[in-house]
Amino acid sequence: MIPSGIMNPPRVKLPLPIIITTICVLLFIAILYAERLSFLSSSSILKYKTCPRKHNKLKSNNRKEEEVLVNSSWIDDRFDFDPEECNVANGKWVFNHSIKPLYSDSSCPYIDRQYSCVKNGREDSDYLHWEWQPEDCTLPRFNPKLALKKLQGKRLLFVGDSLQRNQWESFVCLVQGIIPAKQKSMKRGRVYSVFKAKEYNATIEFYWAPFLVESNTDIHIIGDPKKRIIKVDEITERAKNWTGVDILVFNTYVWWMSGLRIKALWGSFANGEEGYEELDTPVAYKLGLRTWANWVDSTVNPKKTRVFFTTMSPAHTKSADWGNKDGVKCFNETKPVRKKNHWGSGSNKGMMSVVAKVVKKMKVPVTIINITQISEYRIDGHSSVYTETGGKMLTKVERANPQNADCIHWCLPGVPDTWNQIFLAML
Ligand SMILES: *[C@@H]1O[C@H](CO)[C@@H](O)[C@H](O)[C@H]1NC(C)=O
Numbered sequence: 001m002i003p004s005g006i007m008n009p010p011r012v013k014l015p016l017p018i019i020i021t022t023i024c025v026l027l028f029i030a031i032l033y034a035e036r037l038s039f040l041s042s043s044s045i046l047k048y049k050t051c052p053r054k055h056n057k058l059k060s061n062n063r064k065e066e067e068v069l070v071n072s073s074w075i076d077d078r079f080d081f082d083p084e085e086c087n088v089a090n091g092k093w094v095f096n097h098s099i100k101p102l103y104s105d106s107s108c109p110y111i112d113r114q115y116s117c118v119k120n121g122r123e124d125s126d127y128l129h130w131e132w133q134p135e136d137c138t139l140p141r142f143n144p145k146l147a148l149k150k151l152q153g154k155r156l157l158f159v160g161d162s163l164q165r166n167q168w169e170s171f172v173c174l175v176q177g178i179i180p181a182k183q184k185s186m187k188r189g190r191v192y193s194v195f196k197a198k199e200y201n202a203t204i205e206f207y208w209a210p211f212l213v214e215s216n217t218d219i220h221i222i223g224d225p226k227k228r229i230i231k232v233d234e235i236t237e238r239a240k241n242w243t244g245v246d247i248l249v250f251n252t253y254v255w256w257m258s259g260l261r262i263k264a265l266w267g268s269f270a271n272g273e274e275g276y277e278e279l280d281t282p283v284a285y286k287l288g289l290r291t292w293a294n295w296v297d298s299t300v301n302p303k304k305t306r307v308f309f310t311t312m313s314p315a316h317t318k319s320a321d322w323g324n325k326d327g328v329k330c331f332n333e334t335k336p337v338r339k340k341n342h343w344g345s346g347s348n349k350g351m352m353s354v355v356a357k358v359v360k361k362m363k364v365p366v367t368i369i370n371i372t373q374i375s376e377y378r379i380d381g382h383s384s385v386y387t388e389t390g391g392k393m394l395t396k397v398e399r400a401n402p403q404n405a406d407c408i409h410w411c412l413p414g415v416p417d418t419w420n421q422i423f424l425a426m427l
Pocket residue numbers: 071072073074
């Protein structure tokens with residue numbers, strides 16, 4: 001309507017409303033132009049001292065403008081990331097070859113063989129140079145000094161499964177490079193491991209608890225999922241070791257996903273392990289998470305301890321999910337999925353909603369580290385065939401067989417570094 005009003009040859013005398021509209025449009029453009037100029041000058045003056053509040057305001061009022069004007073070199077890394085304001089899951093992976101990981105699997109001595117992709121023969125390296133960029137805010141890069149400062153005099157404990165161990169090792173590796181050898185130590189056990197940063201009097205710990213609640217299969221793992229029984233209301237005994245910690249990070253998901261139903265046990269154990277009942281997986285998961293939530297609510301002092309929960313890490317075992325019909329699992333994938341909001345069969349939305357519902361009802365605030373969507377894109381980031389079996393890396397022949405690909409765990413350095421980047425920003 002407006003363009004035609006301007007473009008039409010003025011054969012007909014213009015009625016007054018159109019003239020007024022045109023003047024208004026011109027005025028509006030003039031104002032926009034002035035705003036641009038003022039934004040330009042204020043942002044170049046404030047380039048190194050961006051006031052986050054102001055930035056936020058601009059963001060909500062004038063988002064379009066900002067998209068046009070702000071290119072990445074203007075954004076101050078110290079922009080105050082605010083998890084309340086910014087949906088970190090909404091964004092994209094940007095390839096930037098000049099981004100170098102803060103460590104490698106040779107420089108960080110704490111990486112499990114399972115995640116040491118380069119040592120295990122991975123030759124492609126693009127997967128190391130992707131950076132997650134949320135649409136609405138700037139995610140600060142992981143700053144090891146800042147991380148250690150935040151942990152000064154504190155205990156940080158990750159509790160959960162092997163993906164949580166993936167995240168824990170990533171965190172340790174991200175910070176350990178700036179600590180002199182004499183100032184750090186690592187003690188590893190089957191269930192509990194602890195990394196110490198002595199000059200900071202800080203510890204970064206891991207506790208193995210794949211269901212969080214107890215089961216017959218967490219310390220001595222039972223290979224056959226049909227024989228696994230989960231004590232959905234038992235947590236107290238092991239959780240004694242989680243008290244007195246300053247920052248707790250939990251996860252649990254993949255161990256629940258071995259079938260449609262789960263053998264669950266609760267109440268008094270009169271019948272021993274024979275007294276189990278088979279429950280639909282989301283039902284059992286809810287009971288287990290509630291047990292965990294009750295423990296947190298009754299034990300954790302929110303004034304002293306912060307609690308986080310990492311959402312499910314997606315497995316990429318069906319290449320049809322991302323349209324690679326000839327593929328097998330994540331084998332040979334070297335690029336992330338491009339399709340916005342890609343979501344595969346390895347992330348169960350029903351299970352996700354159980355987490356959201358349980359956490360919502362808790363007294364103690366729990367911060368969700370929502371890594372699912374961002375990791376869904378990263379079919380290229382898994383250990384794949386660059387992994388190990390029984391402590392040995394796969395042979396060349398074994399590596400050529402796509403069926404051997406581990407599409408659950410992640411290479412380190414790699415995707416879990418971004419989880420920790422988000423975690424640190426929220427800490
Ligand atoms: C971003 O802005 C800088 C000047 O601040 C300019 O040199 C650069 O070319 C711009 N990049 C893009 C992609 O617009």
